[in-house]
Amino acid sequence: MPDTATGPIVPPQIPSGLPGEDVPVPAAVERIAAGSPVEAVWVNGSGGVTFRVGRDRYVKWAPAEVTEIDLLAEAQRLTWAVRFTPVPHVLDLGADDDGTWLVTAALDARSAVVPPWSGRPAEAASAIGAGLRSLHDTLPAGECPFDWSVHARLTTALEHLDAGDTPADWSPEHRGLTVQEARARLVDVPPVDLLVVCQGDACAPNTLIGDDGRWAAHVDLGRLGVADRWADLAIAAWSTAWNYGPGYETTVYEAYGVEPDDERIAYYRLLWDAT
16 A cells, blocks of 8 residues: 555645645544554545555544445455455455444555656556556456446436536536436447446555556546446546646557547546546
């Protein structure tokens, strides 16, 4: 596990990122720590917090009122995926009246968005692409019990629009769309290029890189499931702009070994915003 957060870096309108100085430690996390040092390393946009406990464990914590974070789903996916590819081992999963928690073993690698990789973005972007290709090649789609297909996600996207969501609150490239235009583009689903087991949140921080500069593992697999590979690729490359600045998207595609597919990239980025 990296020496800092591994949650997704997202456009700045979503308050997700490194924690401030005064993040309260839930009683359950204190019990798990049993006297070991506890440090908050990530706060996500839904209110969950990831804590580092000692040197060998991480604890994800979701308050009871937060329904967007499903740690049971993540534990199930990690338990399945760890048989095929490097991901954190699940050590414990629990809940009380205050919230739920997931304890995983630390990995000997660092997030692609912390030093030294934050200062070496070309190398980091290459590792992200290579790691995603390995994940897609290794996880057996035919055996995967989890679904992240466009059709399942499209239902959620349309529900959000029906509930009053609007592209005006999405990423800059989508804010000029009307709700009707966004809906029309979302229902115009491109044909599947290649079904793989997608990471589900392929943003740059969720690739871990070893000291040798090669990808080492993936984290935050709460949405892992079978989908078109572009559902991951479009977001992995997009997130390099959020984390490193412009100029590294092509590096991700080159390291993965694929030419950019503009139609699918545009579609899956819109679907990401809408869901």
